[in-house]
Amino acid sequence: MSSLDSLNTLATLKVDDKTYHYFSLPLAAKSLGDLSKLPMSLKVLLENLLRWEDGKTVTEPDLKALAAWLKERRSDREIQYRPARVLMQDFTGVPAVVDLAAMRAAMAKAGGDPQRINPLSPVDLVIDHSVMVDRFDSPGAFEQNVDIEMERNGERYAFLRWGQNAFDNFSVVPPGTGICHQVNLEYLGRTVWTKDEDGRTYAFPDTLVGTDSHTTMINGLGVLGWGVGGIEAEAAMLGQPVSMLIPEVVGFKLSGKLKEGITATDLVLTVTQMLRSKGVVGKFVEFYGDGLADLPLADRATIANMAPEYGATCGFFPVDDITLDYLRLSGRPDATVKLVEAYCKAQGLWRQAGLEPVFTETLALDMGTVEASLAGPKRPQDRVSLPNVAQAFDDFLSLQFKPNTKKEVGRLESEGGGGVAVGNADLIGEADYSYEGHTYRLKNGAVVIAAITSCTNTSNPSVMMAAGLVAKKAVEKGLTRQPWVKTSLAPGSKVVTDYYKAAGLTQYLDQLGFALVGYGCTTCIGNSGPLAEPIEKAITQSDLTVASVLSGNRNFEGRVHPLVKTNWLASPPLVVAYALAGTVRIDISSEPLGVGKDGKPVYLRDIWPSQKEIADAVAQVTTRMFHKEYAEVFAGDAQWQAIEVPQASTYVWQQDSTYIQHPPFFDDISGPLPVIADVKGASILALLGDSVTTDHISPAGNIKADSPAGRYLREKGVEPRDFNSYGSRRGNHEVMMRGTFANIRIRNEMLGGEEGGNTIYIPTGEKLPIYDAAMRYQASGTPLVVIAGQEYGTGSSRDWAAKGTNLLGVKAVIAESFERIHRSNLVGMGVLPLQFKLDQNRKSLKLTGKETLDILGLTDAELQPRMNLTLVITRENGSQEKVDVLCRIDTLNEVEYFKAGGILHYVLRQLIAS
Template identity: 55%
Template sequence: MRATFPWMGKTVNYHRLASLEAAGLSNLRRLPFTVKILLENLLRQAAAGRATAQEVAMLARWRPGRAEHYEFPFYPGRVLLQDFTGVPAVADLAAMRDAVARLGGEPERVHPLIPVDFVIDHSLQVDAFGTPQALTHNIQREFERNKERYMLLRWAQQAFDNVRVIPPGVGIVHQINLEYLASVVQIEEPEGALWAFPDTLICTDSHTPMINGLGVLGWGVGGIEAEAVMLGQPLTLQTPTVIGIRLKGACREGVTATDLVLYITQMLRRYGVVGKFVEFTGEGVRRLSLADRATIANMSPEFGATATMFPIDAETLHYLRITGRSQEHIELVERYARAQDIFFDEQTPEPDFDDLLELDLRSIEPSMAGPNRPQDRVPLAQVPERFRSFYADSLPEKPRSIPVEIAGQQAALQDGSVVIAAITSCTNTSNPAVMIAAGLLAKKAVQRGLQVKPTIKTSLAPGSRVVREYLERSGLLAYLEALRFHVVGFGCTTCCGSSGPLPTEIADPIQEHGLIAAAVLSGNRNFEGRVHQQVRASFLASPPLVVAYALAGTLHLDLTREPLGYDQHGEAVYLRDLWPNTAEIEQVMKQFLQSEMFVKNGKTLSEGDANWQALPISSGKLFVWDCTSTYIQEPPFFQHITSNEKTLVSTLDIQQARVLVSLGDSITTDHISPVGNFAASSEAGSYLSAQGVDRRDFNTYGARRGNHEVMVRGTFGNIRLRNRLTPDREGPWTRYLPSGEVLSIYQAAERYRTARIPLLVIAGKEYGCGSSRDWAAKGPALLGVRAVLAESFERIHRSNLVGMGILPLQFLEGENQESLGLTGEESYTITGLLEQPRQQVTVQALRPGGEVFDFEAIARLDNRQEINYYQQGGILPSMLYKVLHEDEKEVTANEA
């Protein structure tokens, strides 16, 4: 199965997929691109003794719609981390080293076995905005707040093998991956022989599939799962289901990639692709730029897909060239892809898919999505009505207008006033076409004399330093700045809840009058309470539409027919007057988007600024924990382990559990573990205040993830949480049962813990949708939650629950808490043997009146590996035992 091809005067080896076809195992030409990549990985691992010939044969016989189900290992080539999820992962590994040393093992054995890139991109907040000094001020505050976290990462870089840290201020992890880190085809030279294979990865961020736009297979996982992969464990995959989307035609004039992706998000969320692979095909693919493909693939978690693949083709090679990859490497990519029959061109037959959908690009129209879910697309003309109908029960009969004065200007706030306008997130700031469109729209608006309303917090947070450079060279940045869209930093900001505080002149009236304020952002997430706690309505939009709404200042205008404002001559200015055409955008791109920009920025990727260089670097193989730190504390996940002997649980034994929270549909990880700012009156705020931390220095939940004391107090801490046990109160409240006393969720959990009562969460459909947030599983585990009973789970969150030793239980088809008459006031006992994946177990509910009611549920331990993890208390204890037992085996071998 070994084959070769020439490259740069050398011979390159590869594991030839066509050999499987020759052996009668596969119709290679008709396999989806996704399956081919997975098959090559399996074939290569079999050659290394880490997979079996039977597993290879099973996957090679993949056919659409086959009922046969099987499992196989997948070994990603590299791991990518961002700091919100990566800092807890590094802290876990540091704590695991401590545990290994305590139990008599060699702590150095805890280290990544494959390359790990750690991009610090989520700790930036928009404190300063609308001034040329905003960037410098925000970076300074970032280092002031996060010094302790960054010192942990500086230690990790010297303590662990295979770890590279990319400092703050470079860009968003997914765009850095796209522009610099991804190779499409990797090459290694073990024992003097060159071997080529596809670039594959996992990342602790759900928007990792953005790299699928480059033909690289990768997806988001929780930090817990990533730790296992770093330590040499495979991901266990099941028979892949691949949904094809055939594209035809081309988008009409005035339609952006954002409009396209919002349509696809709505379309696929309705169709149902959770846990499935999506792959694009058809002649329309060739009409999409690489940036457009990446924009689409980035939104995979919003429609639920594991990955959203675009095949390697001429556009892939063009992107590699424009971003400064060497001609030699581009040649390697093309030669390998053609040799493996994974290069897409006019002669490529359409693959066979489990199902094939069709999308005519000519049908796409300008749209937004909101006010609180990315799949809730609304045509631009219908935005005012969507806002009014969604908040009909909360809006007063008579419209309100609250006068405010800000920066010496008189203005007014109403329900529906836009108070945040943010060009942000990896989804759109990766795409030069929409960024340049925003700049051109700003230019025309300034030339017509329009201004942004003073009540709006504006920001521009590019995903890469290259964005600022081409906007600056083209002269468009000056026009964006004239509308107060100054660069506030290079990282993930508003989209992940780091929008920073609103000016008090705006925040106070919103709070006092209960106004339904709005945000318009070019992000990918707009869940309740995510963007800003005082902003109820958040709409996703393309960057040029963000600028347009900053000019309009309200959601009540129909931008398709009402004027944005009036020029110096009193003439109405409409959106259509300002909207740039495709030729204008392409002209700017052709003139100012140059390869040398990427090359120059790539050379300083790992250097960091003076702030980074000034950080002290701790040496040693064990991290020295500072017990006074409010950012970094030793995680408690290994402290209960006092022996290196595995303790296996063969039966489910959850006795008389009480319901901590009873929830509805679409509970996101933002509901379970918020990421943004928190109030001084919250449990987390009270804890920090008791530690002497000033309110100004609270930072965000995301930045505090290295301190479990903060995070456990913030679990289910979303101010918009609706717990059915406390229907009259919104936020982090529950009833302590059986007394019925209303307490904070943290306080109730502490009482249950003292009484040694296990806890249960009940929910509806799509539990855990949203970000790949391991603290949404870690937090409940520390609160004492032993199981989550839901109608369905989002893929990553279900895995995270298993990883923390929490049992995901799924109602049988057609059943839910309403149909079974469950109020959450019952106590629950769950028993049964752990014999096979997805087995049915009996749940016994004891109602308050003494009635006992039994029903069946599915234990969502989906493969043997997950059963093993659950039996050992989760992935972290399992990995600890693995390291300890490897030490013992080596000692025995040496003695022999």
Template identity: 60%
Template structure:
């Protein structure tokens, strides 16, 4: 977009080794009566620059710029201002990227059917897609695990990858990073992010802050680099790709001031889990968080990125660490060019976007303070990432969470080790044995060794995820713990499924250079792939004897992973408890074999000499860690690994590569089908109407995540999705995961609300994808009930509690409900991204008034509902009356708030969603 005559006189020139660039000076607003900029949070400054540079007098006006430049703490609560924001780029991963690309391909097909030019559907801003969510841990604990898992990945996903290969040639401004390279957010942090972007404008190069949106909620990881960006649903990302702005309300910015430094024996992960707990308790959903204070200079950039990564876990839109000297050091260390680093330093200092310890700290809507010296070793779980647990309290926390399994037993002060035999049994048989004051245990044979499983046994120990594997200090710490453990003679119980899945190839290189990888491998933490793996639910099958023992004896076993998500049913369907931990603690709990333990007092295990070995015996010092990081994490490591990042291996090169403007849909494909959202689309939307006679498909409680609504992991053969695939000739071993099947709406609609741990009040005492059809009272699956309701012409709603839709930025958590016939969701509160996704698919989010809930109103889910006031003319956050009619014919009314938060939300809702709005607009411009 060309600037509107530069009415502020903001455009100026900057020369250096990077050449000549032009930019729009933020301090130009001072000429228009703005007092000062230094009190503004850096977050607001970056958004302000976006407005200033893109001002055109129509979409962005002079008043918009001055309004934001006069931002004050507390202003957001009373302001109804709305600011168009034009991100500089879009970032995608394959689970969310494949359906987004399928939507774009379907939009091209729709435009062609309507007689338009399909090439009008093309990314107008640069987009990168990193394939990282599809590799599964089929094989582990061997040197050939990586090769086998990659080959199996291609075997499973060739249809999906063929779509992406087509998109590479069909769309301009679109790049794909092939499988086996790294995790999207780590690749972004180490390579894709430029901090300051440039583009050609009227024959001149213009510089501006790197901004983005991503189709993964952990896009915020790059905030640690000073880059403002956040996760959005795929449908919003597609709109941005097609040149549409995001509309931001006046930003509310919560400051977090750091002082001190981390004490010996703690890691960045301990800090992250503390911050997550603090901010979730404060309540920052939909708000921006920004770090400040002298403690920032004690925090390495990888530590900052680890915190920013967890923004979705505490609910913030973004978590910004401003550019400073540490940012420049990291950029040099990861192989960025000297010219780029000079441009970043010069530009950010000229613009007042460079932080120093002696600067005036910005003002915030609220300010929290944290002394880094108070951080202690921690984990989080067993079901939510914000539930921090002191390492010393882990055993007690586990027993409390699953108290029903420990009835009749009392916690022991000394916990038996997972590798100690506590039962006798015939070879290969699983026999329950009762111990005094201990839970039931079972002895099994794995890889020729007899081992014991009991409640709390560690079934999965995974060094995985973008959150921590991007951080050299914790990865080197894991390697040192492994080295010292091997030297002490400790081994990992063969019943533990171990895995090492770094976020980039650079990690393996520096672990090799430090001679630490062999020790991890001796503990069976072999490389299994470069991808999310366990954290996204791609943990693969447990060893058969372990899986059988869990199933036969209803054991509550645990996973310990260095990830960011541990929601119910996500990590593995047979693993009920999941704890987030630093990579070195993942190694430690793999050695211990149990989470029912206090590692501050109890030994990790006993070696062949009969010696007890404690965690303190093998924990490295910060000096040891830093010495290795300094020697081995070099610019050359990153430069070499990213030199050919878009080329791919022989598997990628061998994929079929279809060409053409339009994608050739295969009606027989079980992976990629043309989505139905644009078929039969009218040039003008039908008027919205009140919702009458609606039934409740699901009555849900608090903290329903997008994993509950649209699972990403594996699914059973007897599930509706499994039955669909079997009917289409797919063998059980080839099911893959829900995440990998997102290009096929027929699978995804059958998997909506398909989480095996979902608890629907309409079927009390039962878990899984079940409901009751009303008024017949027949118990059935949610999918089958939905199809029956739709045949009867009955609209559907969902009723829920607080934090509805927390977790991943999963557009299928809105697309699936739409296809199920859900017209509205009534909840006590919504997570930011999911609320937006619902609106983006034309589903009405309604929020109970403060103090109201399904309990206080006496709702049972057996009522019929009329939702009035929709067709009379919706306005942002309008009150909407809901009439509930009981089974006995009596009725009552209550008021809800329509969470259409802005005028553009109303427009999207009336059009049936964002994409239909954009498509109609493009057709009108043709």
């Protein structure tokens, strides 16, 4: 603690025979005024400032600014926030550990002690993003997928085990354990954290930042946390505060109860649509109202998980009796539960019936009005009522190009074979294929992937049990999944497997193909694995528009599977239902799913469980299950324990590695600071539209053999079957910079909006992969700029979306608006985020991509947060136009980071200097 405690708030709290010290919000109110109606989430921030007040990074005016928020309901005050801990998953964790290893190497090269590079806050890394659905629909699928995962990722895992031994305050949860957010909810999170210092035990709110945007799930447990870029998380690990503006807080009032047959997934899709429509980017959302009294904690976590989808920094739920019940159920010690209750009541952090805090704005939802829903076909905020899914698919299909000329049909016929019936391509939107001795007809709208996956729902026993009950009733009726559907069950923790077994539902899920494939994110992050080869050929050769239905939180185009153009988020029981139907082109709320063993049609209503049936099944979940599965959570299996780990404080880089490479970011760290100067003569690398996600910028899915990254791997002797995914190779900058802007669904308007990661290399007019063009520009010393529309950088908190942009030589990204994390990451990597002003955009300025750009007003002395800069556009004919753009370096801390070349450069320079 570094508190000056200028307001004299230090107090003690006795729980049983233990005395805790804490910084009291009621005592602060004596100086700051009544704080009772301050949003709970802001009370957590205020306590953080009280505890870290040092007169430098946190001052008394910061404390007063939070109290003053109550009057204005917003603030432009920048504060320095220090979370208690950091959470990582392996896709984002590996590059973070690579950076730490590179910083140690740079420290040693500069003559310092490399062991000074250590996390100062506790860091938990959960390996959950690497398992793929290579095997499915078999009793041995889980073991086979784990074996493949260990073989495929052995090099990365050895590196992480080295990091676990080399760094202090760094723990790794091995593969095959669970999804980081569910492990956080069920085990790591405490709601109230403690720390022993100077002979005292301090109690304070459990807070964290995570390198996955769905870190927000823990807000359901009353723990304030959100996703940051790996770059920002590394700085937090190394003692740097998270610089932020005091946020606006949108209150979301919940009342009523869900109707019979409506799930938590339906609720969260409704909330997501409402909040995305409202516009809550960069804001906190806090849920309140008497409806919380009957909202299970798992449902709260489901809603909190989707904060990135509705655009908020977090979706916070206050602590109450339901929180305590969950802490007990999940096996937290009695002393922890008692401390949570006593501390939250003493601090005014306990939810009381009828209390309505002051908010910037409010929304309200009567949960009794929620309808059964899906979201799709490519954005999580696009909710569609269940009866309207078929029409929504048809509307999407009408916008797609379909072959309808004799020339095109002839081409498809000539490319027939490989399991697809030759001459079948004239069946527009259909294709026959042969598999295991049978011939099937695949049509537009066919569900080719049905996956119970992702942290959003697999942490929620009610929807998971509902899926098992639907499977049981379907099997009893004689229904089976359609043969073209790839089915998978990837729970978020082993506890799910235990309660399915206890409820007697495992066998029914197995019979419908929903056998356990792994404990990890799988389909939701693009690790859906291959489809059967004849099915892939049928889709490709007849240009079919097929579908996936998954219980995840992400359905951006190109994410789930490169051949699946429409992706639908749904509750786990609806995932099972769509596997039975095999298509999204029927209304499963009124049309039959299939024909039962008695020859009669079976409808969704016939196999949908009642709320009582679900509640009876959920009652099978016991504390013993949590104790059993988390007893040795960091130990790992025999394969994990057998990994050989080098014993050294600095990592021994392997030159021939295609997974882990020494990044170039700190090569010049001992030299002078980079000079901040105007950008002149820049070319446009890409001209992009709205809602370009971090999936588009830095894909996590498959690596195509003919892509720049694929060519690099082949040159290194890696066969395409062993490419693994972009996400798994984030420790190798050579792969990742080649994958930047390489998504097969990205549309560069310089090429008329055609799909694929290409651009026009202006000096010659050639169409090239973006990486190849960028390297040519670098060779000629030409700076680059990316132009984009609204909501640039939405999606997962990918540090490589910023790192790759930096390595391509992009000096600035100019967009109409930015997603919060990606904007911060760009600054953290020394890339300038600029925002169009006065309703200007690429269209109003008639940009074609052939212009030359200058960015004026950049100097060390004059650089200030949110200042205006001048963009000079020089067109092909030599004419010029000048417009103002807003510099989205938002805080004074970010100015210092940018001047140093990036946030990690800033930290490392400070450590070397000291």
